[in-house]
Each structure stands twice: as C-alpha cells, then as structure tokens.
Amino acid sequence: MSRVSRLLKNNHACTLPEKDTTGLPKLPPNATWGSKVFRHIRKLFILNPNHFKCKSLFRNKSAVMEERKRHATSRYFYVIHPLSRFNMFLEATFFITWAYAIVCGMLTIWLGGFLIIQIYVIFPIRVLLILLFFNVGYIDKKTKQIVIESRKIIVKYLKTYFVFDIFSCYVLDIFTDIWIAVTGKFPLESQEIWHEVMLIIRMAASCVRINTLLNFFNNTLSGLNCNKTMRILLVYLMRTYIYVHIFALLLFLIPFFLHSKNWPPSSWLHQANINVESTDPFVIYLEALILSICYFFGVAYKYDITLLNEQMVLVLVSFIGRLYTLYLLADVLRVFGIAGVSESMYERNMYVLNQYMTDKDLPSKLQARMLKYFEFKFQRRYFKEKEIINTLSDTLRTELFLFSARKLIQKVDILKRLPNATVGAIIASMKSETYSPRDVILKLGWETNEIYFISTGTVAVLNKHGVELCHLEDGDEFGISCLVAREQIHTIVAVETTEVFIIGKNQLIEFLGPYPDLLNRFIRTAKQKLSSMKDLEAAASRETVDLLSELQRGNILETRSKKMVAY
Known part of the structure; x- marks a missing residue:
C-alpha cells in the first residue's frame, strides 16, 4: 500500500515539523522559569482552538490560528479572549456563585449558615469576577466579530450589567456600615426593615443575570462535551427551577413582610401550620415550592387562598407560568430548527x-x-443560491461576488491589484468546490488546465513517493504547474474541509491580458513557487535515505568534534 493510500485511509497525521501556532514570541533556550510560567499563563488567555464555538465562528483551522495570532500580537494581549480556557473557568465560576446567590442566598433571611458562606466565600469570589469582567472580550451578536479592545469592553460592561452585579453583592451592607459609622444610626428607623429592603434589592439585581447564568451553564456543559439533547434538558430544568424558586420565596416573603410572623387565619401559612420560630426552614421552603409549582403549571393545591395579597401573587405566578409554557414550546421549536x-x-x-x-x-x-x-x-441553512443570484442586477451580482470572496481577494496578490470590475468578473467566472478531509483534489500525472485558489481550508502537497512537502492554506493557489507543463507534478490532498475557487488557465490569462505586468508577475511568482517545491522535494528525498545503509557505511556515527576551549 502506497503512502498516499495510507493517508487517504487513515486520519491525516502530519509529517511536517510542528509549528508554534500560539502567536506568542518564542522563548530563548536559557529562559528563566518565571518567563516559562508567564508564557503558560498567557496561553490560558488566548483563543483555545478546541473551544466548541470555534466551529460556528470560524470556517477552518487557518481562521482559528489567524484569530489566535491577532490576539497574541495585538496591543490588547492582556485581555482574556472569550474563547479561551480561562474564560471557560470564569463562566463556570460565575454559574456556581450566581446560582448559589439566587437559590441559597435568598434563603438567608432565616438560614444563618447560608449567610456565613455567602459573605465569607461567595461574596469575595463575585467581587473578583466583577473586576475581571472589565478585561474579558465578547462576541458581537450582530456582526459575529470578537471584540478585544479594552475601551469597548469596559463601556459595554458599564452600560449593561455592572450596576446590577454590584447591587447583587453585599455592597449596600458596606455602605450601611459607613453610614452608621458617620451618622450613628440606621438609614431607616427599623433595622429589620432595612435588612429586608436590602434583601429584596439583592434578589432583584441577581435575577437580572438569570439569562447570563443559563448561557454560561450551557457553555460549561458544552465544554464538558455534554450531548445536545442532555444539555438542552438540563438548561430547561435549571431555568424552570429558578423561576418556581423565586415565586416560592415571594409566596413566603410577602406575608412575612406584611404580617411580621403573625399570619391571619386565612393565610396559606396558617393553614400549613407554619411557625417561623419552630418549623424547620426546609419544610417551609418545600411547602412554598410545591405551592409555587402547582400554580405555575396550572394544578390546584389543597390550600384555600382567600387573602388578597396572596391571591395577587398566585395570579402573577399562574399568568407567568402560562407565558413560560408557550415560550418553552417556541424555544424548543427554534432550537431544533423547526421554526425557521x-x-x-x-x-x-x-x-x-x-x-x-x-x-x-x-x-x-x-x-x-x-x-x-x-x-x-x-452552514445549517438551505437555500437555492443560483435562483437568488439570477434575480439580482449585474451591479448587485458583482458586489455580492466581491463580498463573498473578500477574504480570498485580500490574500491573493493579483486580485488585490486588479480593478473591482475585473475582480468581480473573475470571481463570477470561477466555480466553487468543497472537498472533505482526505479527498484527492489533484493527483500527480493528471492533465488539467485549471488553477485552484483556496478560499478556506488546508491542503497537503505530496511528491511521487507520498512524502508530505508542505501545507497550503487560505489565499494560496495550486495547480499552477499547468502554466509550464501538461501534467501535474504533485498530489494535492485536503487536510480539512476545504473550499476552493477554480478557473481555467486560458480564461485567467484572458482576464489578465489587459494587464501584462500583472500577468508576467503571476507567471514569475508561480515559477518561483514551483522551484521552491523542487527544493522541498530534494530535501525530503535526502531525509528518506535508508538509515540502515548509512549506519553500515559509518556516515551517521562519526567521531565527536573537540570543543574549543578558551584559555
């Protein structure tokens, strides 16, 4: 079996020397351990090529590496990339701390143990997260562009969630302590009422972040390779529990604030024989939670609710429960691609x-x-492109072609130097083909008069022995040997899913005819590339010499040269 056949049968195992794709400056051999540690830390801040969102934001590995290099070499290298490993850790930490604040932190009104954990563990972590959010990049939802500019990040956070994040922590308690130290009294006459007000503010501010919390939960599950169905189920369960949990707290807290533990006989708390002083707090919470779930999903419960304030809360619970059921159905249809x-x-x-x-x-x-x-x-969408293009005017069609191939135009030298009208005509004359990994695009000895330009993807160039010479990526061209010979002199194999634009040799020469300087430049560059390929092939041939015969001749094991000693 030839080496080419083995390459096609198995996954691509690159035999070329491994390149550093981090974009970080290389360390000298005598680098200190501090420099090495700092480099490893920087790797945590830059884009992770294995991040699950890379597939939706970038079409191939080359684009991923280009974004990684852009971040590492920019003036904002200290910014935490939104697709980095460190940001995945921050999102998981955010989910844990904010979920604790919403679920357990709201129970601190009667559970002192939760209050201790909230103040001495969760609060410092949340403050640290708030500070770090000023240095975490984000993905623009409209343009799908990754923003790493510090000023934009800071402005966006200040305009969106900063105030709510601050008030969801114990910042008001700190201001209260300062107020008492200055004035010698509480902001309100009743200390208990003031604490209740601060609890309500923390609850409201924390609830603003529910969607963010669920998004980060979904991202964390995706990072743990949880399958889509299980991930959607867990996120829906978490969302539903948070909603009924909040309503359960309202069902308890509103009577608690209004009646100050002296429940009227008609209150559901009195009917449930709940006494704040003696009843187990978890029993109180479970009773409120069951009542909330029943009315949220439209199921009757054993208590006869006649008190006006409790009736108003339950009407709100029932109304939002119906809306949530409709939202849940619509969201399921949207997620599974039935709505669009x-x-x-x-x-x-x-x-x-x-x-x-x-x-x-x-x-x-x-x-x-x-x-x-x-x-x-x-790309998870289906449409008839030819029918759409045929309905456009010539001007719009040209602009569409130019925009669709903008990345190719930016990287191909001759296309950058031509007028837009000519470039649009060339792109319109090209045909687009997509190749899967391990597809043979061209084979040594084939006769072809077509030149291939890589739009997105990577291909491997192999010689007649199946030895890998190099990789070609976005903007590179191959098949250029047709300019100097009838047959292809190399085999071209797709390394990853690759999209190429193909144009006939004679057609391209005809387009470049009015620009003889560019035509000569293109042919000269093509010959230089073919010459470089021959040099790579010669080097590869030297490396594949039989090592056993070299050992027998004594050409590899030679005497050690003497070191020069300075006296």
Missing part, C-alpha cells in the same frame, strides 16, 4: 440524506464524511 424556513429545509434535506445513506448501507466513516461535508456546505 431555511432551518426546516436543511433538517428535511439532512433527513433525506440519512435515509439515502442507510438505504445504500454506506460505511460509518463515509457517512460521517458526507454529513460533515453537507454541514460545511450549507
């Missing part, structure tokens, strides 16, 4: 593809490759 037209068409075509592969009894590896190709090609 393009998403439903995509799901329907995916279903047809799966049925086709099952009917043909295709092997699992081939099925996985076809599914990956389909997902890359349509």
Whole structure:
C-alpha cells in the first residue's frame, strides 16, 4: 500500500515539523522559569482552538490560528479572549456563585449558615469576577466579530450589567456600615426593615443575570462535551427551577413582610401550620415550592387562598407560568430548527440524506464524511443560491461576488491589484468546490488546465513517493504547474474541509491580458513557487535515505568534534 493510500485511509497525521501556532514570541533556550510560567499563563488567555464555538465562528483551522495570532500580537494581549480556557473557568465560576446567590442566598433571611458562606466565600469570589469582567472580550451578536479592545469592553460592561452585579453583592451592607459609622444610626428607623429592603434589592439585581447564568451553564456543559439533547434538558430544568424558586420565596416573603410572623387565619401559612420560630426552614421552603409549582403549571393545591395579597401573587405566578409554557414550546421549536424556513429545509434535506445513506448501507466513516461535508456546505441553512443570484442586477451580482470572496481577494496578490470590475468578473467566472478531509483534489500525472485558489481550508502537497512537502492554506493557489507543463507534478490532498475557487488557465490569462505586468508577475511568482517545491522535494528525498545503509557505511556515527576551549 502506497503512502498516499495510507493517508487517504487513515486520519491525516502530519509529517511536517510542528509549528508554534500560539502567536506568542518564542522563548530563548536559557529562559528563566518565571518567563516559562508567564508564557503558560498567557496561553490560558488566548483563543483555545478546541473551544466548541470555534466551529460556528470560524470556517477552518487557518481562521482559528489567524484569530489566535491577532490576539497574541495585538496591543490588547492582556485581555482574556472569550474563547479561551480561562474564560471557560470564569463562566463556570460565575454559574456556581450566581446560582448559589439566587437559590441559597435568598434563603438567608432565616438560614444563618447560608449567610456565613455567602459573605465569607461567595461574596469575595463575585467581587473578583466583577473586576475581571472589565478585561474579558465578547462576541458581537450582530456582526459575529470578537471584540478585544479594552475601551469597548469596559463601556459595554458599564452600560449593561455592572450596576446590577454590584447591587447583587453585599455592597449596600458596606455602605450601611459607613453610614452608621458617620451618622450613628440606621438609614431607616427599623433595622429589620432595612435588612429586608436590602434583601429584596439583592434578589432583584441577581435575577437580572438569570439569562447570563443559563448561557454560561450551557457553555460549561458544552465544554464538558455534554450531548445536545442532555444539555438542552438540563438548561430547561435549571431555568424552570429558578423561576418556581423565586415565586416560592415571594409566596413566603410577602406575608412575612406584611404580617411580621403573625399570619391571619386565612393565610396559606396558617393553614400549613407554619411557625417561623419552630418549623424547620426546609419544610417551609418545600411547602412554598410545591405551592409555587402547582400554580405555575396550572394544578390546584389543597390550600384555600382567600387573602388578597396572596391571591395577587398566585395570579402573577399562574399568568407567568402560562407565558413560560408557550415560550418553552417556541424555544424548543427554534432550537431544533423547526421554526425557521431555511432551518426546516436543511433538517428535511439532512433527513433525506440519512435515509439515502442507510438505504445504500454506506460505511460509518463515509457517512460521517458526507454529513460533515453537507454541514460545511450549507452552514445549517438551505437555500437555492443560483435562483437568488439570477434575480439580482449585474451591479448587485458583482458586489455580492466581491463580498463573498473578500477574504480570498485580500490574500491573493493579483486580485488585490486588479480593478473591482475585473475582480468581480473573475470571481463570477470561477466555480466553487468543497472537498472533505482526505479527498484527492489533484493527483500527480493528471492533465488539467485549471488553477485552484483556496478560499478556506488546508491542503497537503505530496511528491511521487507520498512524502508530505508542505501545507497550503487560505489565499494560496495550486495547480499552477499547468502554466509550464501538461501534467501535474504533485498530489494535492485536503487536510480539512476545504473550499476552493477554480478557473481555467486560458480564461485567467484572458482576464489578465489587459494587464501584462500583472500577468508576467503571476507567471514569475508561480515559477518561483514551483522551484521552491523542487527544493522541498530534494530535501525530503535526502531525509528518506535508508538509515540502515548509512549506519553500515559509518556516515551517521562519526567521531565527536573537540570543543574549543578558551584559555
């Protein structure tokens, strides 16, 4: 079996020297341990290529590495990247501390143990998180761009959640202590009422962050490789529990504040025989939680609610419960791609593809490759591109082609130097092809008159012995040997899912005809690249010499040279 065949059969195992893809400056061999530790810490701050969001934000590994390098070499290198390992840790910590504050922290009105943990453990962690959020980048939801500029990060946080995060902590307690130290009295006449007011403010401020908490919970589960169905189920359960938990607290706290532990006979607390002084706090909480769940989902309970303030709370609980049920149904439809037209068409075509592969009894590896190709090609959306393009005017069509291939234009030298009209005509004349990993795009000896430009992806260049010479990435071209010979002199294999634009040699030369300097420049550059490939091939041939024969000749084990000694 040839080396090319083995490459196609197995996963791509790169034989080229490994490159440092962090974008960080290399350390000298005699670097101190402090420099090494600092470098490892910086690695935690930059983009993690294995982050689950990379697949949706970047089309290939090259784009991921480019973003990583952009962050590492920018003036904002100290900013925590939103797709970094450290930010994943911050999100998990945020979820734990804010969930504790919402669930357990609200019970501190009668459970002193929770109050101690809240003040001495959770509070310092939350303050530290608030400070770190001024240095964490974010993803712009409209443009899908990653923002790492410090000023934008600070302004965004100040305009959104900073005030709520501050008030959800025990900041008011600190101000209260300062007020007492200055004036010698409480802000309100009753110390108990003031503590109750501060509790309500903390509750309201913490609830503002419920969606953020659930998003971070979902991200944490995704980082732990939890499957989609289980992840959605756990997030919905967490959301539902938080809502009924808040209403359970309201069902207890409103009578507690209004009647100060002396429940009227018509109160549900009196009917449940609840006494704050003697009843177990967890029993009180469970009774309130059951009552909240029943009215939230429209189920009757054993208590006869006749008190006006309790009736108003339960009406609110029932109303929001109905709205939440409708929201839950709509969100499930949205998540599973049934609500949107393009998403439903995509799901329907995916279903047809799966049925086709099952009917043909295709092997699992081939099925996985076809599914990956389909997902890359349509990006979870399905539409008839040709019909849309045919309805556009020539001007709009040209602008669309220029925008679609903007990354290619930025990286291909000749396209950057041509007028927009000519570039648009060239792009319109190209055909786009997508190749799955391990697909042979060109093979040594094939006759072709087409030149390939890589839009996104990576390909490997192999010589006649199947030895890997180099990788070509976004903006590189191959197939250029057709300019000097009839047959291809290298084999080109896709390393990852790769999209290329293809144009005929004669057609490209015709477009470049009015620009002879650019045409000569392109041909000259192509010959230089082919010459570089020959140098790489010669180096690879020297490395594949039989080591055993070299050992027998004594060419490898040679006498050690004497070190020069300075006297």
